[in-house]
Amino acid sequence: MLDLSGNNLSGDLPIEMTNVLGLIVLNMSRNHFTGHIPKSISKLKQLSSLDLSSNWFSGAIPQSLGSLSFLGYLNLSNNELSGPIPYKDQMVTFDASSFAGNVGLCGGPLAVKCPVGEGEKLHQIFKEEAKRFSMSTSFLLK
Template identity: 50%
Template sequence: MNLIDMSSNNLSGTIPVQMFSLFGLSSLNLSHNKLTGKIPNEIGNMKNLESLDFSVNQFSGEIPQALSKLSFLSYLNLSFNNLTGNIPSGTQLQGFGELSYTGNSDLCGPPLTKVCFKLSDDKFKDRKPINEDGDESEFFPWFHIGLKSGFVAGFLGVFCVILLNKKWRETYVKSLNDLRDRLCVMVVNNINSFR
């Protein structure tokens, strides 16, 4: 047996580990079912696999590093699941297009536009990826707070200098009076031009 296609069969539960002992299999399609659980590491045993479609299921967890051992894999579709974490780096898995991974909101790393945190310590594993649009990021709220407080501080600084420095205050009041006079002249001219 070198091809299994059980797509759109309303299958549920987890994939039996025994399925990954089919070493001669070149194509496996389990798409459009209700399969759950993690993608087992044993998938790396299927060295002859050329096509893998697990799309539109409910798989969760990270993409196993063992998937990168499939050197003959030319088609991959893991879209529309609940996969999380980083797409294994330095492998052909990053050579597949974004469509192979779309619909997994917590998946990150190339070829997706989400950037992952570097996980140097286990305590950071629960942190969510940063979206370049700022959806999951904590950076942008703090950026906006800093921007607003900087504007307020700058405005108050200029206002206080004008208020406390007599020469600047007189210049500011004079420029406001000049502006008022110009506006009045402009309004009167416009009214006269319509007569």
């Protein structure tokens, strides 16, 4: 167990802590950490509780968090995280409270739906045009 919550620590989350492979509980909440959540956090395969809430983490939630199969508690609330929540594997077990207070997050259990990406928009337009073409062609053939 490593609990350094509420210590006014700042800067990036020390990447070296992801080398403590037997770590089960990691609580770094209520500090002033900045930067991204390191992808290497997924090396902590025994982790059952992760609390990084109330910091200044930014960027996307690493997809690799979903591979932590023992993770039963996750709190990433009240940061500056953004983008879609990687809602697969273990991540589907967490509700909206795990991600609350990150105005840039979308998808997953949140009520905020992610905007359609440009590629998805083009695909949607293509499907609609193909449907219209198909309908007009069938009308001409009748």
